[in-house]
Amino acid sequence: MAWIYNGQVVPQQSSNRPLVYDGQVWPSFGASGGPIQETKTVDLDALIQGTLSKTLSVDALIQKHIPVTLSVDALLQALGQKITELDALVQESGLTKNISLDALLQHIGITTSLSLDALIQGKVSSVTSLDGLISKIQSGTLSIDALIQKTGNVFSLNLDAILEAAGSTEKFTSIDAVLQGVLTKQLYIDALIQKRQEPSLNIDAQIQQLKTASVQFDSVLSKVQAENVELDALLQKLNQTQIISLDAMLAKGMVKSVLLDAIIGGQPTQIVNLDALLRGDVQKSLLMDAIIYSTLASASPRYTFTMTMTKPSFSG
Amino acid sequence: MAADVQIHEMTGATTGVDKTNGTVRFKSADETTVDTNNRLQIPTSGTNYSYTKQLRFYFNTPPDTDIQDLEAYSDGNNDFGDGIGVQYDTSGAFSANVNTNINGTDLFTATSSSPIDMDANNAGPHTGTGYKGDFLRLQMTVASNAQPGTLNAETLTFAYKET
DSSP: OOEEETTEEEOOOSSOOOOEETTEEOOOOOTTSSSEEEEEEEEEEEEEEOOOOTTOOHHHHHHHHSOTTOOHHHHHHHHHHTHHHHHHHHHHTTOOTTOOHHHHHHHTTOOTTOOHHHHHHHHHTTOOSHHHHHHHHSOTTOOHHHHHHHTTOOTTOOHHHHHHHTTOSSOOOSHHHHHHHHSOTTOOHHHHHHHTTOTTOOHHHHHHHHTOTTOOHHHHHHHHSOTTOOHHHHHHHTTOOTTOOHHHHHHHHSOTTOOHHHHHHTSSOTTOOHHHHHHHHSOTTOOHHHHHHHHHTTOOOOOOOOOOOOOOOOOO | OOOOEEEEEESSSSOEEEOTTSEEEEOSSSOOOOSSSSOEEOOSSSEEEOOOEEEEEEESSOOSSOEEEEEEEOOSOOOSOTTEEEEEEEESSOOOOOSSOOOOEEGGGOBTTBOEETTSSSOSOBOSSEEEEEEEEEEEEEETTOOOEEOOOEEEEEEEEEO
16 A cells, blocks of 8 residues: 555655655654654573483482382372383383383393392391391381281291291201200300399209209208208299198109208208207197107007807716 | 664673574573573473573664653563573663572563563663663573473564654
8 A cells, every 4th residue: 555645655665664755754654643663573592401311210210209208108109190200211211111020130230140138138238137137128117927028928938938038057946946046055044044134043053953862952052042041932942832842842853762861961050850850840749659649549449259168068 | 764773682781792683592601692502401390590681772873863662572472381481670770690580570471562661760762872771681490390402482572662
């Protein structure tokens, strides 16, 4: 469209700024009829650089996306939520989703012939105890069943198998054997008690002494503690009740053929005599006659038979 | 005769590089060259900030009478992509370029119907030659969800009224 001004055609122009034509200033044709609107442009751009590293480790990826303190449940949940990132990682690493465990191990530089033991040694070589191992690879509250499941064993795994799996070189057959394996064969009961923090008790020495037939009762008493120890105290030491009979006591610790003299001789007090012993065991007022009478009190009654002789008569 | 008006990328209060109808490239270095060096890095988290760019009107030749109403505006649509933005502020004086957050206004909120006032501090009408009006400071922001590559250019338009 041509502009007409004072009957003349205004020359076409690319911009409608004022111009001079034939010595006259043509009026401006801005939108408002005033100053001309002009524009200039500038392009804005940038180069954006991302960082993708194929050497990113799984640990680093997990640390990046999942807090370290997550529980196992939360971890599984988070892994489910981050499945797209993990898929991307797998793709970046040149793996396929259905790669086998062996292939994965090969891919990350572990030979398939590596045994579980070797793997554990490789990863947790600094851990020596089973507890330490468990705490290293799992939380302390992990149950044995869960551990067995983790290590790929079955629930029917028996104790022997567990012990063997734990690294024992000997297959224990009994609890004693286990104890011997754990402790030492020469370990005495008192040592065991000492291990249980009762060092003052010396039971095994007493038992050893009691097993010897020639042992003297006073020596037993002296072994137990002091010579003036009381019988009650001894019984208590032996964990017996006070009403136990002498036979029973002897049967517990000594031979039954022990002589009374030996017993008497074994008394802590050397001046003891039979009377004193009797007085000690029987009522003091008891007389020897009474003792004898008491043993005859059950004698059978005596019966009297009378025979009458009659001379026979003869007739003839 | 109409004035020769240019848009300069400023390197100082009174020094700059002519970018009229050219390209201003946001970079991780304080320089005006448009090349592939000093690319902006996508952060693993948070936001990375480019060095600021400061643009200003420059009258290479003077207007017949004067120039007024210096403005700048975008098309209102951010086509840079996810995680990438441009923020701005204006000032009457030059300040050293920085790559820390300037906490500016989203550039794409400035449109032809609501342009940025480029002579609010250094008011018109402007005559003669040299740098005129205010400094428009721009900064690109890159978040972790941005995608790598060369961004398609967004056009920033500078408008003025000449008499």
